[in-house]
Amino acid sequence: MxxxxxxxxxxxxxxxxxxxxxxxxxxxxxxxxxxxxxxxxxxxxxxxxxxxxxxxxxxxxxxxxxxxxxxxxxxxxxxxxxxxxxxxxxxxxGGISIEMIGPILIRYGTPAQQQYFLPRILNLEHWWCQGYSEPNAGSDLASLKTRAVRKTRPDGTEVYVVNGSKIWTSYAQYADWIFCLVRTDTGARAQQGISFLLVDMRSPGIGVRPLVGIHGWHLFNQVFFDDVEVPVENRVGDENAGWAIAKSLLEHERLNLARVAENRRRLAKVRAIAAELEESGQPLLLRPWFARRYRELEVRLEALAATVLRFRQRARAGARLGPETGMLKLLGSRLIQDIENLAVDALGPGTLAYDRAAHFEPATPQPGQSAYAAAASARRFVTRGYTIAGGSSEIQHELLAKQVLGL
Ligand SMILES: Cc1cc2nc3c(=O)[nH]c(=O)nc-3n(C[C@H](O)[C@H](O)[C@H](O)COP(=O)(O)OP(=O)(O)OC[C@H]3O[C@@H](n4cnc5c(N)ncnc54)[C@H](O)[C@@H]3O)c2cc1C
Incomplete structure (x- = not known):
């Protein structure tokens, strides 16, 4: 591009x-x-x-x-x-459609795939989801087992017959299409027997089971494939060459994984919450326990923002961004969690009540209660996943230790 x-x-x-x-x-x-x-x-x-x-x-x-x-x-x-x-x-x-599969198709898709799918992403006809993780393949993604076997139909068309399941598939309940990593060769080394398929979610044999998280939101799903037939033309790249395509997704949006703007917005929210509240007759903003934690988060945010800026300048000067970018994801995702923890601690016991309806529509707060309280715990639990999704913190530590520090 x-x-x-x-x-x-x-x-x-x-x-x-x-x-x-x-x-x-x-x-x-x-x-x-x-x-x-x-x-x-x-x-x-x-x-x-x-x-x-x-x-x-x-x-x-x-x-x-x-x-x-x-x-x-x-x-x-x-x-x-x-x-x-x-x-x-x-x-x-439009994260998954615009940031993930669109760029993949632009880079690796056939002209026919580009002509069919890209306009439908841009006119919002197709909602995509990502089928990478499996019940026993997350951090070690290359051990995935969902199987695709080639077969010729009686009318002469060639299809893959897909069996297996994908898990943690965000927003699969909304999706029209799913892009999947499937195993097309069980004999080869793990990374070499994987292909990248585009699958219509209306295909016979697909089942979607909701997985409601601790936060009460229906974000995740498990997607089952039971003899699902996928036309061979829906494979992106060569057969057994899907791993390189899968990895190239990580090249997109690397710097954005630090989520500097999102951290800024959330910290501003904590400040707005504290400005509404008092403790022991003092504004919460002035209470030592709160002020200390708030200022520490502010300092971490500014340090992160400055580091991201340095990476951007390096990128602008034409330097290759190496595995060091993992550090940005590590710091940004932890920071978000600590910000949300402070929001919950500031709001106190009002965050404990669980009201599913309050996740969708702003509720009139109870007397003496903040409008932020209803969704604060859910928010905190949603951000719990930020240190897992896109490569867990432990995996980032491993990569930084080996590839950056040479340990
Ligand atoms: C919010 C969110 C959205 C997601 N959306 C999607 C999606 O749309 N599509 C999709 O395909 N997947 C999605 N995922 C799944 C995500 O990619 C996986 O959760 C992630 O790759 C970790 O895999 P796992 O859950 O199987 O954990 P595991 O790999 O089983 O890891 C369990 C624990 O062991 C640690 N661990 C594992 N290996 C090592 C190691 N070698 N060294 C040290 N520690 C290790 C991990 O850090 C973790 O703490 C999503 C996850 C989250 C949280």
């Missing part, structure tokens, strides 16, 4: 940030903004509606090539765009 980009000056970035802020202020429905601000669950319809508004403005997939409605932005402009959206409490912008 390397194309010429429009260089940015400080002034043009400032103007651009104002343009994005003005757009969000006018285009983001107030109710959705409130939900994101309070940490409530945004429905599929609300997400699609927001993405449609971005698409109309040409901003749904600005980092895609110009042939596919990309904008030719610099890395700085893109980062500024994402930051402004997060800080304005906009919902996510």
């Amino acid at each position: 390397s194309e010429s980009v429009i260089p940015d000056s400080e002034a043009s970035l400032r103007d651009f940030r104002s343009e994005v802020r003005a757009f969000v202020a006018q285009a983001l429905p107030h109710g959705v903004r409130e939900k994101v601000r309070l940490g409530l669950e945004v429905s599929k319809d609300e997400m699609i509606d927001w993405q449609r508004r971005l698409a109309e403005r040409g901003w749904l997939a600005p980092h895609w090539p110009r042939d596919w409605q990309g904008q030719g932005w610099s890395a700085e402009r893109r980062a500024a765009f994402q930051e402004e959206l997060v800080l304005a409490h906009a919902p996510e912008t």
